[in-house]
Amino acid sequence: MKKVKLSIVALAMTTIFVPQLQAGDRSFGDIYKECGLGAMIFNDTPIAAAVSNIIWDLGTTAVSSNISSEENCKGGEAKVAAFISKSYDDLELEIASGEGKYVDTLATMTDKKVSVIREEFAELVASNEYSTLSKTKKVEKLYNIVAL
Amino acid sequence: MKTLILYLLLLTTSLCADFWKESDIERVAKEPTWLNLLHYDSSGSQSAIHDKRFFLDSKGQRDAKRELLATLKAYGEPFNDKERDEHAQCRFPARYLWLSTQFTLPNYNELNPACDKLLKWKLLKGTQSISVVFVSGYLGNPASAFGHSFIKVNQSNNEEDNLFDTTLSYGALLPPKYNMPEYIFNGLTGGYEAAYSDKYYYNQDITYSNQEFRDMWEYRLKLSDAKRKLFLFHAWELMGKKNQYFFLNRNCGYKVSEFLSLLYEKPLIDSAYVWYSPIETFYKLKEMDEKGAGEIIDKVIYIPSKQQIIYAQYRMLTTLEKKMVSEMIEKKLNQIPIEYQDVNKSLQAHVLDFLLAYRKYSFEKSKIKIDKDIKAFNRSLLLNRLKLPASRGQKGKPKIKEPITENNAPRYFGMSFLTQESDDALALHFAPFAIEKVGYNNFSGDELVVLDTTVKMGREKVSLNKFDLIRIQRLKTKQIPYDEESSLSWNLHIGTQENENRDYFIDGGLGYAWELTNHMKFYTMMNLSLHSDEKKYRYMPNIGLYGDFHHLRVDLKAGYENELMKENPESIFVLNGQYRMHKHLSLFLQYDNIEMEYLSLGLKWFY
Numbered sequence: 001m002k003k004v005k006l007s008i009v010a011l012a013m014t015t016i017f018v019p020q021l022q023a024g025d026r027s028f029g030d031i032y033k034e035c036g037l038g039a040m041i042f043n044d045t046p047i048a049a050a051v052s053n054i055i056w057d058l059g060t061t062a063v064s065s066n067i068s069s070e071e072n073c074k075g076g077e078a079k080v081a082a083f084i085s086k087s088y089d090d091l092e093l094e095i096a097s098g099e100g101k102y103v104d105t106l107a108t109m110t111d112k113k114v115s116v117i118r119e120e121f122a123e124l125v126a127s128n129e130y131s132t133l134s135k136t137k138k139v140e141k142l143y144n145i146v147a148l
Numbered sequence: 149m150k151t152l153i154l155y156l157l158l159l160t161t162s163l164c165a166d167f168w169k170e171s172d173i174e175r176v177a178k179e180p181t182w183l184n185l186l187h188y189d190s191s192g193s194q195s196a197i198h199d200k201r202f203f204l205d206s207k208g209q210r211d212a213k214r215e216l217l218a219t220l221k222a223y224g225e226p227f228n229d230k231e232r233d234e235h236a237q238c239r240f241p242a243r244y245l246w247l248s249t250q251f252t253l254p255n256y257n258e259l260n261p262a263c264d265k266l267l268k269w270k271l272l273k274g275t276q277s278i279s280v281v282f283v284s285g286y287l288g289n290p291a292s293a294f295g296h297s298f299i300k301v302n303q304s305n306n307e308e309d310n311l312f313d314t315t316l317s318y319g320a321l322l323p324p325k326y327n328m329p330e331y332i333f334n335g336l337t338g339g340y341e342a343a344y345s346d347k348y349y350y351n352q353d354i355t356y357s358n359q360e361f362r363d364m365w366e367y368r369l370k371l372s373d374a375k376r377k378l379f380l381f382h383a384w385e386l387m388g389k390k391n392q393y394f395f396l397n398r399n400c401g402y403k404v405s406e407f408l409s410l411l412y413e414k415p416l417i418d419s420a421y422v423w424y425s426p427i428e429t430f431y432k433l434k435e436m437d438e439k440g441a442g443e444i445i446d447k448v449i450y451i452p453s454k455q456q457i458i459y460a461q462y463r464m465l466t467t468l469e470k471k472m473v474s475e476m477i478e479k480k481l482n483q484i485p486i487e488y489q490d491v492n493k494s495l496q497a498h499v500l501d502f503l504l505a506y507r508k509y510s511f512e513k514s515k516i517k518i519d520k521d522i523k524a525f526n527r528s529l530l531l532n533r534l535k536l537p538a539s540r541g542q543k544g545k546p547k548i549k550e551p552i553t554e555n556n557a558p559r560y561f562g563m564s565f566l567t568q569e570s571d572d573a574l575a576l577h578f579a580p581f582a583i584e585k586v587g588y589n590n591f592s593g594d595e596l597v598v599l600d601t602t603v604k605m606g607r608e609k610v611s612l613n614k615f616d617l618i619r620i621q622r623l624k625t626k627q628i629p630y631d632e633e634s635s636l637s638w639n640l641h642i643g644t645q646e647n648e649n650r651d652y653f654i655d656g657g658l659g660y661a662w663e664l665t666n667h668m669k670f671y672t673m674m675n676l677s678l679h680s681d682e683k684k685y686r687y688m689p690n691i692g693l694y695g696d697f698h699h700l701r702v703d704l705k706a707g708y709e710n711e712l713m714k715e716n717p718e719s720i721f722v723l724n725g726q727y728r729m730h731k732h733l734s735l736f737l738q739y740d741n742i743e744m745e746y747l748s749l750g751l752k753w754f755y
């Protein structure tokens with residue numbers, strides 16, 4: 001409940017103070033909305049290709065104008081969120097196995113041991129709701145495991 | 149006051165004009181590096197980039213000298229406090245860097261502190277090396293059948309930690325909605341714009357390796373610090389600038405070569421009037437490397453597709469593990485069978501690791517919709533795996549495939565002695581793109597050949613003996629016994645052949661193939677064909693044997709051909725073989741008795 005409240009507060013703050021807000025202050029929900037992560041996850045939609053070009057490029061304006069400023073969507077947390085979104089299917093298997101290039105990268109990025117991620121991820125999978133969760137929700141839950 | 153300003157302006161202009169000698173301007177405007185920086189074509193008449201933002205002079209796309217003058221002038225202009233990043237020094241740092249070696253630029257500062265965005269650009273900070281990556285052909289998309297290439301800017305030298313390296317990839321900018329005929333038409337006729345875009349490497353790894361199952365080869369380049377800097381500055385200039393896209397000769401491969409040409413004294417592109425395939429970049433780099441005593445390529449890294457990784461993982465399983473996997477698949481179990489519950493935990497872990505990876509691969513390959521039952525099953529499997537200890541690097545590594553540039557080059561020219569129904573002649577052979585089933589390559593009996601042409605020079609006339617518009621073969625063999633992926637092999641052959649009359653035909657076949665040993669495949673096919681000569685509709689059941697004995701590759705085929713609804717079958721026998729004598733030269737033999745006896749024995753030069 002506390003998390004939900006925090007998230008709502010952060011979201012409200014975001015809408016008012018976006019330019020001043022640092023990446024570290026944002027919840028997954030904020031990053032998701034501001035950075036077009038939804039489009040990125042469902043990357044078989046045509047819009048997503050364009051959006052992902054705009055959002056996740058590295059500071060250059062690849063195809064269209066860069067609607068997201070560096071302050072908004074280039075921060076470390078946004079980078080982690082985008083990485084999880086794109087590679088969730090691979091991460092799921094590698095976390096289960098306890099090894100692999102993707103999970104090692106995630107561990108390095110978040111400064112969290114693979115064994116700890118694995119333990120917390122096991123709790124998530126053990127919950128009955130796991131198989132009914134949407135991809136977005138799964139991504140969010142994993143993001144919360146590594147970011148919190 | 150106005151007069152004073154005008155006077156100062158005139159004075160500045162005349163000073164600028166005097167600052168650079170006209171003869172130097174003339175010389176530099178024709179320098180290959182300047183033309184490369186502007187992406188002018190080989191004739192030097194115009195730039196391939198039609199984005200106005202790429203030029204400082206309104207006629208800069210067609211006049212390299214005017215663009216040079218405008219650039220030099222713009223570098224000397226003061227910074228506007230509100231739009232500092234829009235200053236020419238910030239927008240065109242590669243031109244600035246190179247021009248500083250040709251002229252004395254006033255107050256030259258390679259990276260002006262006013263260029264905020266450029267200074268923050270990640271690539272300038274931690275780049276260790278630069279690579280070019282070749283992605284093998286993908287028959288799921290016509291534009292990808294001949295492979296793809298992109299540039300990889302490595303922030304890490306560790307191959308196991310490279311997911312956040314940066315890739316620069318050139319591609320058509322497709323509209324939100326399009327259909328395949330439209331896509332092909334616009335791709336061929338220049339109906340699309342194209343641009344470079346930058347992405348983290350994991351995006352390419354997931355798409356090409358994990359979803360499309362394409363092998364990749366990374367060619368890491370040897371570059372001095374100065375060249376690396378020039379390259380990165382130029383990448384900054386190019387990002388997002390629009391070009392006209394032509395699938396055949398202004399594609400990703402051409403643009404990668406064009407970009408790399410900036411780094412070398414000689415152009416990477418020999419000719420691209422009609423056709424340029426992505427693989428050509430790599431053969432040219434290899435050729436330059438050999439001539440330059442290894443100064444071009446640092447190393448070649450094979451990046452196996454997820455499919456190859458899963459095959460290797462399966463090969464690593466012990467007999468008992470394979471038995472457990474087999475039973476779990478057969479009985480649709482999501483946990484280790486009761487009779488094996490007591491076996492070693494790490495062994496159980498191997499089994500579940502493989503099953504999870506295999507199921508993901510299998511769903512990805514078959515593109516089936518994941519319903520709630522599948523989701524629930526996957527979750528149970530995942531949970532059971534998470535209850536077991538983590539693995540410790542025992543998944544097996546795929547066999548390393550040799551670099552693509554060790555294979556036959558994609559074009560060939562050949563000469564042969566040809567006999568057709570006792571009519572002897574010399575023949576010339578040519579194909580602009582030929583990865584042949586009996587060629588020296590990694591294709592294991594598959595092939596993709598276009599515009600393969602044979603001209604027969606008889607005593608009385610010269611004639612077009614054979615012309616294959618396209619020839620494709622895909623021999624799919626099961627590497628995992630219960631692989632549910634469609635294992636249908638297939639071939640397609642469209643062309644014309646000179647028999648008693650000229651025959652135009654379309655021939656397609658479906659069948660199955662099996663790997664007998666590491667060197668041999670057996671296949672069986674049913675071919676149906678449509679012809680322009682007397683027997684219009686034909687079918688041809690056939691069996692074949694493909695052998696790969698390193699330098700010698702052979703394909704034998706036997707069967708019978710019959711006209712539909714008629715009973716007059718004729719037995720057929722086809723033999724194709726090639727022996728690689730030298731990296732550019734192969735001896736070849738072609739024999740068949742379809743319609744009339746045909747034998748061709750000669751040499752092919754690959755280049």
